[in-house]
Amino acid sequence: MHIRFGVPADPTYPGRVAAALGGVRLRKFGYIGAVLAAVGAIGLAVSRGFAWGEQISPLWTAMVVGGLLSMLYWPWVRFRARRRSSRYAVEGAYDITDDNIMMRSGSESGGIAWDGVAQVRDTPEFWIVYVGRMPATVIPRRLMSAEDAETLRAFMAKRGLLRLR
Numbered sequence: 001m002h003i004r005f006g007v008p009a010d011p012t013y014p015g016r017v018a019a020a021l022g023g024v025r026l027r028k029f030g031y032i033g034a035v036l037a038a039v040g041a042i043g044l045a046v047s048r049g050f051a052w053g054e055q056i057s058p059l060w061t062a063m064v065v066g067g068l069l070s071m072l073y074w075p076w077v078r079f080r081a082r083r084r085s086s087r088y089a090v091e092g093a094y095d096i097t098d099d100n101i102m103m104r105s106g107s108e109s110g111g112i113a114w115d116g117v118a119q120v121r122d123t124p125e126f127w128i129v130y131v132g133r134m135p136a137t138v139i140p141r142r143l144m145s146a147e148d149a150e151t152l153r154a155f156m157a158k159r160g161l162l163r164l165r
Helices: 013-047 053-088 146-158
Strands: 002-007 092-097 100-105 108-113 117-122 126-131 134-140 162-164
Touching: 002 146, 013 053, 013 126, 013 134, 092 134, 100 134, 117 134, 146 162
Parallel strands: 117 162
Antiparallel strands: 002 092, 092 100, 100 108, 117 126, 126 134
16 A cells, blocks of 8 residues: 655644644543533532522532533634644645555654554544554545545554544
């Protein structure tokens, strides 16, 4: 297998990559925030019926506020990543073989050996490549030909790397 394709200097592309990589790690803040906000709201409602409820209402209020802030953290980070990354729009390229994934962006280049890849997650726009438990890079499917994308999908599935969302 030898797949080669370019990445145009699109100002929105680095932000989408940052959002995909960050979303994997930051999604848990939304879940934790929803639980905190729900527990805080239930606590506020239940404590209103007791005489001592006014004494602990600041705790429940803090849980609701903390939960809401936690749920807003992921969208805030994605917004900032997209805004900041627009100045990093440079042309790049991918060169994917049976042995490794080579990426070039501007004057920098790097690679990941397939032997070091623990898993690959499928998202609507990218394949997110994990080295260990950390997302290391993305492979943009929309920039590849359909034949190359299917070849790479089959290769990753054969190696047991591809996991659906």
